[in-house]
Amino acid sequence: MSESKAVSLAEQMRRGELFSTQCPSREILKHVTSQWGVLVLVALMGGTHRFSELRRKVGGVSEKMLAQTLQYLERDGFVCRVSFPVVPPHVEYSLTPLGRDIGLKVEALADWIESNLPSIMSVQATADQEVAEQQA
Amino acid sequence: MSESKAVSLAEQMRRGELFSTQCPSREILKHVTSQWGVLVLVALMGGTHRFSELRRKVGGVSEKMLAQTLQYLERDGFVCRVSFPVVPPHVEYSLTPLGRDIGLKVEALADWIESNLPSIMSVQATADQEVAEQQA
DNA sequence: CATGACACTTACCTTTTTGTGCGTACTTAC
DNA sequence: GTAAGTACGCACAAAAAGGTAAGTGTCATG
Numbered sequence: 001m002s003e004s005k006a007v008s009l010a011e012q013m014r015r016g017e018l019f020s021t022q023c024p025s026r027e028i029l030k031h032v033t034s035q036w037g038v039l040v041l042v043a044l045m046g047g048t049h050r051f052s053e054l055r056r057k058v059g060g061v062s063e064k065m066l067a068q069t070l071q072y073l074e075r076d077g078f079v080c081r082v083s084f085p086v087v088p089p090h091v092e093y094s095l096t097p098l099g100r101d102i103g104l105k106v107e108a109l110a111d112w113i114e115s116n117l118p119s120i121m122s123v124q125a126t127a128d129q130e131v132a133e134q135q136a
Numbered sequence: 137m138s139e140s141k142a143v144s145l146a147e148q149m150r151r152g153e154l155f156s157t158q159c160p161s162r163e164i165l166k167h168v169t170s171q172w173g174v175l176v177l178v179a180l181m182g183g184t185h186r187f188s189e190l191r192r193k194v195g196g197v198s199e200k201m202l203a204q205t206l207q208y209l210e211r212d213g214f215v216c217r218v219s220f221p222v223v224p225p226h227v228e229y230s231l232t233p234l235g236r237d238i239g240l241k242v243e244a245l246a247d248w249i250e251s252n253l254p255s256i257m258s259v260q261a262t263a264d265q266e267v268a269e270q271q272a
Numbered sequence: 273c274a275t276g277a278c279a280c281t282t283a284c285c286t287t288t289t290t291g292t293g294c295g296t297a298c299t300t301a302c
Numbered sequence: 303g304t305a306a307g308t309a310c311g312c313a314c315a316a317a318a319a320g321g322t323a324a325g326t327g328t329c330a331t332g
Contacts, residue, residue: 018246019175021196025249026171028256032249033169035162035319039155051279060157062321067280077259087328088278098255105245110154112241113161113168119234120164123213171290187309198291203310223298224308 031072032102036065040073041095042110045103048094078102167208168238172201176209177231178246181239184230214238 017023031037039058043049049057055066070093073079078099084090095103113120153159167173175194179185185193191202206229209215214235220226231239249256 018178018250019193019195024257025246025253028249028253029174029246030171032245033171033174035166035169038165038169042154052277055279057155059155063280064282064322065320068320075260075263077256077263083279088330089280089328091279098252098259101252102245102248105241105248109168109238109241109245110161110165112238113164114154116234116237117161117164120213121160123234124211127211127213188307199310200292200312201290204290219309224300225298225310227309 028076031069031076032078032106034069034072036061036069037073038106038110040066040069041078041099041103041106044079044093044095044099045107048092051091051093054093073099164212167205167212168214168242170205170208172197172205173209174242174246176202176205177214177235177239177242180215180229180231180235181243184228187227187229190229209235 018025018029032041036058039061040054043054043057051066051070054070055061055063058066061069070079070081074081077096080094080096080099082092082094084092154161154165168177172194175197176190179190179193187202187206190206191197191199194202197205206215206217210217213232216230216232216235218228218230220228
C-alpha cells in the first residue's frame with residue numbers, strides 16, 4: 001500500500017499535471033495525437049507542402065478536417081502557414097522549429113508501430129484465437 | 137512539380153502505408169494515441185496498477201472508458217491483464233515488453249509537451265493577439 | 273466557353289465517442 | 303445492518319468528431 005502510494009507521488013512530481021484534468025498539456029496532446037494531427041505532422045516532416053498536396057498525401061482526409069487540423073497545429077505553434085497573394089491561391093505549410101521537434105517524437109512513434117506491425121498483428125491473432133476457444 | 141512528387145514517392149517507400157486509408161497501423165495508432173490510451177500507457181510505465189488505482193491516477197477517466205482502453209491495449213499486446221480469482225475482485229495491469237517499448241515513445245512525446253508547455257502557450261498567446269488585432 | 277484547379281468556408285447530417293447511472297456478488301468496516 | 307470497495311457490463315443519452323455538398327473568385331486548359 002505504502003509502496004504504490006510512494007510511486008504515485010514520486011511520479012506525480014516528475015510528470016507535472018498531465019494526470020490532472022485541467023492540465024493544458026492535455027489540449028495540446030489532443031491536437032497532436034488526433035488522427036489527422038499525427039499524419040499531417042509526419043507528412044510535413046518531409047518538407048513544405050501545399051494544401052492540396054497534403055490532401056492527396058494523407059489518404060482519406062477531408063478538406064474540412066485538414067483545414068481544421070492545420071489551424072490547430074498552427075495555433076499551437078507547430079505549423080507555419082505562408083500564403084502568397086496570387087491567383088489562384090497559393091499557400092505553403094511547413095513545420096516551425098517547435099513543430100520539427102515534436103514531429104520527431106510523433107514520427108518515432110509512427111515508425112515504431114509500422115516496424116512492429118507484424119509482431120502486433122500476430123499477438124492480436126493469438127488473443128482473438130484464445131477468445132474464440134473460450135467461447136467454444 | 138517533379139521534385140515534390142519525387143519526395144512523396146521516396147517517403148511513401150520509407151514509411152510504408154501509414155498514409156494509406158487501409159493501413160492497419162492506423163487502428164493501432166488510434167488506440168495508442170487516444171486520449172486515454174496515452175495516459176494509461178504513461179501511467180503503466182510507472183509499474184503495475186490495479187483497475188481503480190488507474191482510475192484514480194488518470195484524472196477524469198470514466199470506468200467505462202478505462203475498461204475499453206485497457207481492452208484495446210490488451211488486444212494489441214501492449215498491456216497484460218492478470219486477474220486473481222478472489223473476492224473482492226483483484227486485477228492487475230502491467231505493460232508487456234512491446235508495451236514498454238511503445239510506452240517509451242509515448243512518454244517521450246508527453247514529456248516533451250509538458251516541458252515545452254511554456255513555449256507553446258506563449259506562442260499561442262502571440263497568435264491570439266495577432267488575430268485580435270486583425271479583427272480590430 | 274465550359275471545366276477544373278486552387279484554398280478554403282459554411283451548413284447540414286451521420287457516425288463515433290464519451291459520459292451516466294444502474295446492476296453484480298461478495299466482503300470488510302462502521 | 304448499512305455503506306463502501308472491487309472490476310467491470312449494459313443501456314441510454316449527450317457531445318464531439320467527421321463526412322458531404324455546395325459556394326467563392328479568378329485563371330489556365332481543353
